Amino acid sequence: MSYQAEYSKSIETPELFWGEKAQDLEWFKKPETILSKDENGIDRWFADGELNTAYLALDYHVENGRADNTAIIYDSPVTGQKRKISYLELRDEVAKFAGVLKSQGVEKGDRVVIYMPMIPEAVIAMLAVARLGAIHSVVFGGFAPHELAVRIDDAEPKVIVSASCGIEIAKVIEYKPMLDQAIEKSAHKPSACVVLQRPEAEASMIEGRDIDWQEAMKTAEPADCVPVKGTDPLYILYTSGTTGKPKGVVRDNGGHAVAMKYSMKAVYNVEPGDVFWAASDVGWVVGHSYIVYGPLLAGCTTIVYEGKPVRTPDAGAFWRVCEEYKAKVLFAAPTAFRAIKKEDPDAKLLENYDLSNLDTIFMAGERLDPPTYHWTIEKTAKPVIDHWWQTETGWAICGNMTGIETLEPKPGSATVPSAGYNVQILDSEGNELPAGEQGSIAIKLPLPPSCLPTVWGDFERFRTGYLSEYPGYYCSGDGGYKDEDGYVFIMGRTDDVINVAGHRLSTGEMEEIVADHEAVAECAVIGINDPLKGQQPVGFVLLKDGVEIEDDALEAELVGLVRKEIGAVACFKKAVVVQRLPKTRSGKILRKLMRQIADGQDYSIPSTIDDPASLPELEDVMNRNGIVTE
Ligand code: COA
Numbered sequence: 339m340s341y342q343a344e345y346s347k348s349i350e351t352p353e354l355f356w357g358e359k360a361q362d363l364e365w366f367k368k369p370e371t372i373l374s375k376d377e378n379g380i381d382r383w384f385a386d387g388e389l390n391t392a393y394l395a396l397d398y399h400v401e402n403g404r405a406d407n408t409a410i411i412y413d414s415p416v417t418g419q420k421r422k423i424s425y426l427e428l429r430d431e432v433a434k435f436a437g438v439l440k441s442q443g444v445e446k447g448d449r450v451v452i453y454m455p456m457i458p459e460a461v462i463a464m465l466a467v468a469r470l471g472a473i474h475s476v477v478f479g480g481f482a483p484h485e486l487a488v489r490i491d492d493a494e495p496k497v498i499v500s501a502s503c504g505i506e507i508a509k510v511i512e513y514k515p516m517l518d519q520a521i522e523k524s525a526h527k528p529s530a531c532v533v534l535q536r537p538e539a540e541a542s543m544i545e546g547r548d549i550d551w552q553e554a555m556k557t558a559e560p561a562d563c564v565p566v567k568g569t570d571p572l573y574i575l576y577t578s579g580t581t582g583k584p585k586g587v588v589r590d591n592g593g594h595a596v597a598m599k600y601s602m603k604a605v606y607n608v609e610p611g612d613v614f615w616a617a618s619d620v621g622w623v624v625g626h627s628y629i630v631y632g633p634l635l636a637g638c639t640t641i642v643y644e645g646k647p648v649r650t651p652d653a654g655a656f657w658r659v660c661e662e663y664k665a666k667v668l669f670a671a672p673t674a675f676r677a678i679k680k681e682d683p684d685a686k687l688l689e690n691y692d693l694s695n696l697d698t699i700f701m702a703g704e705r706l707d708p709p710t711y712h713w714t715i716e717k718t719a720k721p722v723i724d725h726w727w728q729t730e731t732g733w734a735i736c737g738n739m740t741g742i743e744t745l746e747p748k749p750g751s752a753t754v755p756s757a758g759y760n761v762q763i764l765d766s767e768g769n770e771l772p773a774g775e776q777g778s779i780a781i782k783l784p785l786p787p788s789c790l791p792t793v794w795g796d797f798e799r800f801r802t803g804y805l806s807e808y809p810g811y812y813c814s815g816d817g818g819y820k821d822e823d824g825y826v827f828i829m830g831r832t833d834d835v836i837n838v839a840g841h842r843l844s845t846g847e848m849e850e851i852v853a854d855h856e857a858v859a860e861c862a863v864i865g866i867n868d869p870l871k872g873q874q875p876v877g878f879v880l881l882k883d884g885v886e887i888e889d890d891a892l893e894a895e896l897v898g899l900v901r902k903e904i905g906a907v908a909c910f911k912k913a914v915v916v917q918r919l920p921k922t923r924s925g926k927i928l929r930k931l932m933r934q935i936a937d938g939q940d941y942s943i944p945s946t947i948d949d950p951a952s953l954p955e956l957e958d959v960m961n962r963n964g965i966v967t968e
């Protein structure tokens with residue numbers, strides 16, 4: 339089938355299209371209602387179907403001839419470990435760990451927070467929660483205790499699963515003390531914490547609350563799969579919005595399983611038995627979808643890589659893993675390739691490895707800049723596919739559907755909408771814009787399976803944040819345009835969300851932290867271009883009258899505060915003092931204008947500006963501090 343025929347069918351007859359795709363799964367009870375409305379008037383997929391996602395990811399394969407196939411390859415250059423786990427072994431470990439959780443009272447609908455590094459036990463914990471029909475919420479290991487506490491309070495988990503430590507480049511990050519601090523800060527308290535002791539750091543345990551993973555597994559009774567409805571939640575994954583409070587994106591079981599299974603073939607063109615490597619982290623949506631659920635639902639082998647693209651031990655790490663395990667697909671953020679390019683610009687290390695099993699390299703998470711795109715193609719001689727998606731959707735909104743028909747790529751474009759996504763470019767009034775004109779990227783409802791039906795515990799936030807700006811559409815928060823061939827170009831966020839090394843962060847949240855400092859009267863945090871990480875946050879602060887503090891000392895304190903509250907992953911390293919911030923007469927800080935100045939772009943001075951003299955002054959501060967880039 340051609341891409342056009344597949345896409346048209348998905349848009350013109352969505353129920354027929356997705357009803358057929360749902361047949362590819364072994365439901366406990368097949369859905370009869372394909373698309374319906376819930377109590378909030380939101381489109382929902384497969385409401386009356388019954389399934390268990392962990393069953394489909396594991397037991398189904400064990401029962402259908404893939405018991406001995408490798409489910410997970412764990413490769414950890416930071417600890418020197420390598421391990422293969424078959425579908426049968428993984429199913430049994432998951433059933434046993436589900437038994438551990440069950441013995442702690444975890445039941446269908448209960449939440450379990452998982453705060454773990456990139457180790458197989460993180461995947462086991464996720465699948466064990468799914469096996470019980472409970473809801474997991476994985477928190478990225480790079481987040482600080484405050485961020486973890488906010489998520490604990492929102493998700494209210496019965497149990498938290500963690501590990502004694504994670505290992506970054508040449509340093510051990512102790513997770514357990516951070517977990518303890520988070521629980522101390524949070525109003526909600528879990529009844530138990532299951533902690534995996536790793537040899538690199540011994541966690542001290544709190545009696546009566548903490549349970550040792552290995553000890554508990556010795557006596558655990560395996561637990562069975564609990565059937566859930568298609569619309570029951572599988573997980574909550576928090577993502578940055580424009581305020582300090584992250585949004586709990588809810589993913590349902592049925593739509594997610596159907597979209598994952600479909601996308602593995604349609605988007606990535608893989609078959610059961612193929613080796614699929616998403617070099618991300620289970621703490622992000624890419625990790626949920628394409629380290630855990632997608633590959634396992636499709637009967638593939640997934641690689642759990644505890645390392646970085648560089649310095650573990652060198653910039654040949656990606657090529658080594660691809661060769662060693664015969665990966666057919668490599669999927670990573672453009673930042674990772676920029677990091678490799680920086681350390682090994684001529685890709686000399688690539689000469690040591692045989693990439694003949696690698697079919698395609700996929701990139702997502704941030705804009706794929708044409709130089710990185712061209713460099714990767716030139717050095718690897720592999721097709722490179724950019725695809726655009728969000729935590730909210732769980733799979734590609736736009737891409738090149740290589741399992742259907744590979745279209746001619748265009749550098750700078752995420753190609754065309756995936757099946758089910760009616761992508762439109764809208765002006766500020768909500769009118770659809772013609773080819774070539776830039777506007778807000780919106781998706782006409784209904785959204786396809788897997789997209790969020792609500793924000794956890796806050797439907798109003800979902801409605802106002804995504805659905806109310808353009809009635810009848812989902813507002814993506816990204817801006818861009820379509821060309822005359824219908825190719826979509828994503829140009830960046832239209833809100834205060836930034837993307838640092840493929841990590842989605844909120845400048846609004848950083849502003850709240852910076853503004854809390856006793857010397858600061860007012861501040862703005864913006865994302866500026868960064869050659870390695872794509873964007874980097876920079877703070878501009880106005881001091882309170884009469885405050886005396888050295889600029890360097892203030893900067894160090896603010897950097898420390900953001901690191902303490904959000905975590906090292908925020909990469910907040912620069913804060914400069916200004917005399918004025920450019921504002922409208924109604925007092926709104928002109929952040930977009932600040933970004934344009936920092937990025938060395940042409941800008942026009944808005945007529946609503948309060949004090950035009952603030953601009954040359956700001957430009958001067960930016961120049962003096964090396965903030966302006968071209
Ligand atoms: N646990 C604890 N700390 C973490 C962490 C984790 N899982 N991940 C990152 N950090 C810390 C790092 O140690 C670093 O701390 P430091 O400031 O004390 O050195 C900080 O957070 C910033 O990390 P990072 O942005 O990863 O920078 P880096 O210099 O260590 O590595 C890259 C740079 C480009 C190699 C790395 O960012 C990378 O691999 N990016 C790809 C991102 C990705 O896959 N994103 C997923 C979206 S698809």
Ligand code: AMP
Pocket residue numbers: 577623701702703704705706724725726727728729730752814815816828829830831837840841842
């Ligand atoms: P996350 O929810 O963390 O996956 O981040 C989603 C955001 O990352 C999107 O809204 C985009 O701003 C950005 N993004 C992801 N993939 C791409 C891409 N291929 N091109 C441009 N931006 C992207």
